[in-house]
């Protein structure tokens with residue numbers, strides 16, 4: 001049993017740098033929780049006595065609720081700290097926040113922050129295990145894991161699949177984490193976007209770049225649509241949302257070029273009629289968007305369990 005692959009790190013700050021067995025360990029554990037979550041009794045006591053804090057410096061419904069549910073289903077005490085009501089609004093620095101959390105003996109912290117790197121800084125200043133719930137444009141590891149779990153359950157594998165990530169790649173931490181995960185697990189990744197919505201040097205991440213969605217999705221097994229993140233745009237990146245939908249939005253006509261059994265994904269929240277046709281988003285033959293949300297809870301349960309177990313073994317002096 002001891003040589004069963006496991007997630008060996010103290011924190012989960014990003015997917016970059018993780019190895020396939022570490023990713024598989026989290027996905028296999030998530031699979032167990034996906035089963036548990038479909039039963040009548042969804043709760044166990046894996047994290048009884050532990051304290052989990054959701055520290056969200058950015059608005060979020062889906063991710064925060066998902067972490068909250070995950071912690072509660074594992075029997076932990078879960079507290080949500082909202083920025084607007086916390087002393088952050090009064091100018092408290094990240095370091096002071098960390099000191100406060102240390103004094104409260106928090107076990108796991110799930111953090112979302114608008115600045116890339118802020119979550120790593122917190123992880124260096126707190127005594128607890130830290131999960132990155134999305135930092136700026138940098139990483140959103142639990143999203144990539146839940147996407148991978150959704151794909152693996154539907155397609156039976158990740159290796160060898162062709163995945164198109166389409167839309168606002170420039171502002172997307174979801175895209176970055178997915179690119180790292182999918183490449184690490186042996187999928188082929190394409191990004192499909194206008195030049196203005198791609199980070200410079202995106203090819204160096206190991207992706208094929210397309211500026212035409214019809215070509216970009218041709219033969220693909222998975223199409224991941226991204227939200228046009230207008231709150232992160234200063235100035236104009238697209239002529240108009242109508243124009244964006246015409247050229248880069250996914251509809252049935254463009255989908256016809258993908259593999260006949262291609263699946264459509266979106267991390268939410270969706271802009272219907274901007275990056276994805278509304279009927280297509282609701283088409284359960286093709287769209288796995290609802291399943292992504294479902295797998296999100298299972299993945300966050302697995303991450304909480306893995307990090308809490310590692311904290312315990314390091315406290316006990318074990319390797």
Ligand code: NCD
Pocket residue numbers: 062063134140143173174226227229267268269
């Ligand atoms: C994503 C995020 O916040 O990065 N959403 C999410 O976690 N469900 C994507 C987005 O906001 O577009």
